Amino acid sequence: MKTRVPFREGLFEESEGKGALVGAKCKQCGQVVFPRREPCLNCLGQDLESVKLSRRGKLYTYTIVHMPSEHYQPPYAVGWIELPEGIRVFGQIRGWQEHPLKVGMAMEVSFEKLWEEEEREVMGYVFRPSTNGGGA
């Protein structure tokens, strides 16, 4: 079996496909940022805590891409997901063939293989239309 590696360290915690994106919240101004950064990008405060971001959000906008990119063959979907924390996260969208996308629809984060390299499966976060309704 291939080794599973995240496409970037420190962006999310997951095991067996369950997990959460990890951001930072500033204790001084309350701003949440993703990915984590220190000091706070908003107020330069030094006191930040790691926070697990909501698994669900709303589809702010999306596009189906019809040109190949370095890691993905067309067609593939990407979009911005608006989280209850007041930030938007960019990611691949999967399951769009089965569930037509619509601005404002409920989405859920999922941790899946992004691409494969010789001996490795590169893991990342993607978003899928939420199948059990509701927002956050």
Add this chain to the structure above:
Amino acid sequence: MREVAIIGVGSTVMGKFPEMLPYELGARAARAAIEDAGISPRDLQFAYCANLYGGMVIGQAVLAEVGITDIELTNIENACTGGATGIRKAWWDIASGLYDIGIAIGVESITTSAMAGKLITPARGDITGELGMNMVARFALAQRRYMDTFDVSLEQIAKVSVKNHHNGCLNPYSQYKKEVTIEEIINSRSICEPITLLQCCPSTDGAAAAVLVSGELAKKYTSQPVIIAASVLKSGDYSFRWEDMTFSDMTSKCTREAYEMAGLGPEDINICELHDAFAVNELLHYPELGFCKRGEEVRLLEDGVTELGGKLPVNASGGLLSKGHPVSASGVAQIAEIVWQLRGQAGERQVANAKVGLAHVIGGEVTGLESGAVSVHILKV
């Protein structure tokens, strides 16, 4: 600060020139600007050369062709804003009193670069880039949101491309000289939904250059100097502060500063070249540039205000959509177009009695920011 004027501009025809190396394009534009200014290349005290994909010290290669060596020469990379960045820096070098005369060049050869035939993506390792972002997707995302929240149709957005391709037919420097219809635009190949091929600027090779001098020195060379009334350049802010992805806060802020610097307002602008990398961008930029209120942009277009013959022609050159978008050269090419318009030298696309022109470029994609950089210049006679 001293007044700064533009006394010479030059440009290559925009297009695909696989047989021409970037420095050859740059030299062609620089020679044209120097000749237009009526100066000797040896008069130049400094130079800026903007480029994204051409490699090491391209400005030196360009100017060595023209006979200019042993001066202060800075190469600039600022994505689509590179050319305008060079104008801004040249403006400041003269306004501050450091130098009296210099040249800003922008040059791009996509066809001879590793980017040929590819979508432009963020820098290697960028998070959104790794997840599948590219420059078309970036604006397709804005377009989807705009169409859905403002109830705007694809037909309405396509009208921008119809207008600018019409203008391009009148411009000898334009990459495309072909009218397109709404149906052709909508039925062209889908790139990133809802953006189709004919809503996109082409991949373009080309170069442009401008010679800048102090206002005092300008009188020596010309009776027709074009004054730089405002020159503003800003980097992007964090996207967590960006409320609405269909409204560029960067452009709005940059434009406000430019109007303040010029002591002018949007009502004073007679002609505008703005960053129509995609058809939707032109509509979105109208309110950001103060040309209308939010939500009135489609009406501005459909009423003919921004077409040739209208009150405020936008992208009379054909814009990036038709004239082409040689990334780092575009900001300088816009300045060249406005100089020609203000001097009354724009031929069939001439805007009658144009006295004040505005140029706007924005570009560069990086995770966590609205965009890389934006620049607004206001020129007047």
